Amino acid sequence: MRRRMMGEKEQERKHKVREKSMAGIKTSDKELRKVFAETLEALMEENPDVVYLEADLAGAIGTTGLFRSHPKQAFDIGIMEANMVGLGAGMSVKGKIPFMHSFGTFTSRRCADQTFLSGCYNRANIKLVGTDPGITAETNGGTHMPFEDMGIYRSFPEMTILDVAEPHLLKEIMKKMAGQYGVMYIRFPRKGKICYYEEKQTFEIGKGVILREGTDASILASGVEVAEAITAAEELQKENISVRVVDMFTVKPLDEELVLRCARETGAIVTAENHNKIGGLGSAVAEVLAEAGAVPFLRIGVPDCFGEVGDRKFLAEKFGLTAADIAGAVRKVVNKKGS
Amino acid sequence: MDFNRKEMDLLAIKIRKNILRTIASKGTGHVGGSLSIADTLAVLYGCVMNVDPADPGKKDRDLLVISKGHSGPAMYAALAARGYFDEGILDTLNKNNTILPSHTDRLKTPGVDMTTGSLGQGASLAAGAAFADQLNGSSNYTYLILGDGELEEGQVWEAALFTAHRRLTNLITFVDANGKQLDGPTDQVCSLGSIEKKFEAFGFHVISVENGNDTRQIYDAVMEARAEKELPSVIVLHTVKGAGVRKYAEMENCHSTTVNREELEAFYQELDAQADDGGKGTGKEA
Ligand SMILES: Cc1ncc(C[n+]2csc(CCOP(=O)(O)OP(=O)(O)O)c2C)c(N)n1
Ligand SMILES: [Mg+2]
Numbered sequence: 001m002r003r004r005m006m007g008e009k010e011q012e013r014k015h016k017v018r019e020k021s022m023a024g025i026k027t028s029d030k031e032l033r034k035v036f037a038e039t040l041e042a043l044m045e046e047n048p049d050v051v052y053l054e055a056d057l058a059g060a061i062g063t064t065g066l067f068r069s070h071p072k073q074a075f076d077i078g079i080m081e082a083n084m085v086g087l088g089a090g091m092s093v094k095g096k097i098p099f100m101h102s103f104g105t106f107t108s109r110r111c112a113d114q115t116f117l118s119g120c121y122n123r124a125n126i127k128l129v130g131t132d133p134g135i136t137a138e139t140n141g142g143t144h145m146p147f148e149d150m151g152i153y154r155s156f157p158e159m160t161i162l163d164v165a166e167p168h169l170l171k172e173i174m175k176k177m178a179g180q181y182g183v184m185y186i187r188f189p190r191k192g193k194i195c196y197y198e199e200k201q202t203f204e205i206g207k208g209v210i211l212r213e214g215t216d217a218s219i220l221a222s223g224v225e226v227a228e229a230i231t232a233a234e235e236l237q238k239e240n241i242s243v244r245v246v247d248m249f250t251v252k253p254l255d256e257e258l259v260l261r262c263a264r265e266t267g268a269i270v271t272a273e274n275h276n277k278i279g280g281l282g283s284a285v286a287e288v289l290a291e292a293g294a295v296p297f298l299r300i301g302v303p304d305c306f307g308e309v310g311d312r313k314f315l316a317e318k319f320g321l322t323a324a325d326i327a328g329a330v331r332k333v334v335n336k337k338g339s
Numbered sequence: 340m341d342f343n344r345k346e347m348d349l350l351a352i353k354i355r356k357n358i359l360r361t362i363a364s365k366g367t368g369h370v371g372g373s374l375s376i377a378d379t380l381a382v383l384y385g386c387v388m389n390v391d392p393a394d395p396g397k398k399d400r401d402l403l404v405i406s407k408g409h410s411g412p413a414m415y416a417a418l419a420a421r422g423y424f425d426e427g428i429l430d431t432l433n434k435n436n437t438i439l440p441s442h443t444d445r446l447k448t449p450g451v452d453m454t455t456g457s458l459g460q461g462a463s464l465a466a467g468a469a470f471a472d473q474l475n476g477s478s479n480y481t482y483l484i485l486g487d488g489e490l491e492e493g494q495v496w497e498a499a500l501f502t503a504h505r506r507l508t509n510l511i512t513f514v515d516a517n518g519k520q521l522d523g524p525t526d527q528v529c530s531l532g533s534i535e536k537k538f539e540a541f542g543f544h545v546i547s548v549e550n551g552n553d554t555r556q557i558y559d560a561v562m563e564a565r566a567e568k569e570l571p572s573v574i575v576l577h578t579v580k581g582a583g584v585r586k587y588a589e590m591e592n593c594h595s596t597t598v599n600r601e602e603l604e605a606f607y608q609e610l611d612a613q614a615d616d617g618g619k620g621t622g623k624e625a
Contacts, residue, residue: 054522056488056491056520056521056522056528057521057522058522059521059522059523059592059594059595060521064522076522076528076529077528077529078488078491078520078528078529079458079459079488079489079491079492079520079521079529080491080492080493080529082493083493105457106457109457110457139365139433139441140441140442141433141440141441141442141444141456142440142444143408143440143441143442143444143454143455143456143457144441144442144456308440309433309434309435309437309440309441310434310435310436311435314435
């Protein structure tokens, strides 16, 4: 692509874009687990077929009260994740809509075959909930730090994968999950408090949301990396690099149309995800871009290694997931555009 | 190999102090299941296992697989007490770059022989290690510690079938039957019925230990298990979650909870007072 000098017109346009950008990142007074518990309760109230199966982590996700308030819909079945997925799939054949929770490691790796066969292949209607994805597992460490969950599930036909870290999005998307048939996996951090959506924002599974407009490059991010991407874009703005930020919370089915539009309109793409670089959002976007004829492209993600214990900040720095890492990647792709 | 009651009780007290110190350094952690297994670790490391703290990788060592890997603090407490590493390291639990992660990791901690943390998996790992020893004609033992909640994982019973079928008498399994899992009493979440009868039906020699926090009873059970040459043995330890520290033993749910640095001194005194009576009346009686 041709290097463009920034004309007055473009300067003006960028200024407008800036005004249109979102107010930015706020902190919610509610943790995501509270949003989850409240939304689940509302869904069960609304539809008696919505059920909740838990594998002995209700204490961790704050849903213990549901077993008492909804004894015919909420069940703590014990430490048996593979069995849980099978049970849920069986219940769904009888019309139930099971939401099933454990840590992300255990609702992906631990029950992968059950999800594939009893779930997807069997055309069941189950909603897997995996908390504390990637670095948000913090002190639970490498054994509990899923960097591979989306990669595993992305190769399962008809699977839906949702990477979420925002309260309004979580609430709205859970409603969609209950209403739409199929096998779905959602990952979110239990203690997440960051918010960036307004109450009126609506969502569709499979459709990305443009959070911020920009013209020089697009960051397609998911989960906790969305907030990092917004911060990176704000930083880059100071250098007069104008960046579009997209929340690609549906990692599968990918919003290919939007990926291609971003490539066309901004000419350079960076993906950012709290997951192994292999198999997740970056891979999905790479596949689409490569087939369409490439634009400058870089992936921010965990460099194909295992997790370990540590705090969020330490882990984000260690695995290269910070706003600064994203900004660095954007600078590189923008530079490449001209060459 | 001789059992000395006084020594073992003192070691168990030391391990408990180390557990509390370790978790206090981070402020929170898996307190209950660590305290409930302290006496067993004292017996295993104190006078049963063929291990050498100065040479953790010693070729002909016995293995310990703590399948309830969230009891890492108990392992670290025992290993430090036996001199595998400096006790000061205990204060790094779960900190950035630590060698002491929440869940036991054989690549990170000297003396940890198997990586666990995903419940159920240690059962197969231990059976595999014991099977290899059997094939090699090695005289080593493998010791496996399971949680009672952990028994809900189907993998435990797949491993049990294999262990019985192959007559792995060199594998000695413990169940830390403290009656509680993460969300509460096992009876409320998913009843296990009689753990003893279940293992018996699976073809095990079953040893039920009435007070699984009593070093003497634990030691006798291990000796019985080692004398058994026909069937693999399981030792069902009836323990108290949080045993040894009244505050935790009486807490409704002490699975993962806080330990404040300011409380440590009082806890240490409470533990020291148990040196002569084996811990009677301190929440250690099942
Ligand atoms: C496969 C798997 N599922 C869930 C967990 C989360 N988890 C950690 S400890 C625990 C409860 C374990 O209870 P129990 O085996 O009785 O252990 P103890 O009482 O000895 O602490 C759970 C559900 C896990 N570590 N692994
Ligand atoms: Mg237990």
